[in-house]
Ligand code: NAD
């Protein structure tokens with residue numbers, strides 16, 4: 001079968017013919033229809049320090065996908081051949097305290113599809129059936145293929161009550177701009193997003209942002225004054241991984257504000273802890289998606305009118321994958337879809 005594999009310990013990803021994977025007792029075999037490129041795939045492509053320590057050479061990359069079940073192990077119940085599914089890329093142990101308590105996103109022994117084991121950039125993918133998530137007929141293949149990052153946005157945004165609140169999102173990457181649409185959908189008042197990339201700030205406006213602020217040339221405090229916000233933001237969603245953006249968020253939070261951190265900052269990032277303590281801020285780290293509450297919320301919000309479709313800006317047949325990686329790396333895109341059909 002056709003795969004996109006990390007077959008050499010150097011920058012790049014290679015299209016190769018590999019054997020079709022075997023389906024285990026509790027697994028489903030998924031014929032891939034569409035995949036999307038994630039920031040993680042870009043790290044693997046560029047073979048950065050993290051990838052060199054983490055990625056097994058030879059692995060099929062990718063974890064954002066939709067496809068259809070074509071085979072399943074004898075132990076699988078509750079799925080049908082031909083069923084359309086996306087899937088949770090975090091495979092959890094099932095035995096640790098958190099897994100047993102139903103808090104699987106907090107599993108201590110998570111294994112990543114397309115990170116620690118073969119991923120979705122292939123004609124076929126095997127995952128445990130419990131990780132597959134059925135996609136209702138009224139949700140398109142394209143949207144289903146980005147459920148993984150959409151889930152990051154949903155998990156982060158729904159961490160705190162948003163109804164009537166003023167929300168600051170730092171970072172208008174694909175996840176940040178999806179979070180804009182989610183916050184508006186569930187009833188936030190002002191949703192202000194920051195970035196330094198005009199293309200992405202424009203996309204954020206298409207997703208319904210009250211204001212999209214280029215912090216390279218505009219003062220966030222001026223925008224807050226225009227909106228009549230004297231006390232600061234009630235909820236902050238950090239989605240840039242940029243230390244300065246996080247600091248700016250802390251400076252502009254209301255007392256008692258709540259902050260969810262999805263972006264992954266450099267380990268030497270320094271913040272002013274006085275902002276946290278004297279404002280009585282609540283800070284929550286976010287990893288992945290809640291299994292599977294986040295997945296149900298994604299589905300039901302799309303079915304109740306949430307529109308995230310502007311986040312998908314580019315589509316390529318998989319044979320043109322290099323073009324996809326190039327545009328994704330340029331910063332002049334939202335989500336980029338590769339078609340395997
Ligand atoms: P992305 O890199 O595409 O987007 C980040 C955006 O932040 C970019 O558009 C960039 O221009 C912007 N930015 C840079 N400096 C800024 C500043 N000073 N102020 C405001 N914005 C600034 O990333 P993404 O794919 O949308 O993901 C968002 C973040 O979440 C990344 O840091 C990613 O690594 C992280 N992530 C975390 C998890 C998790 O489970 N915790 C999962 C997926 C992604």
Ligand code: ZN
Nearest residue numbers: 093096099107
């Ligand atoms: Zn576990």
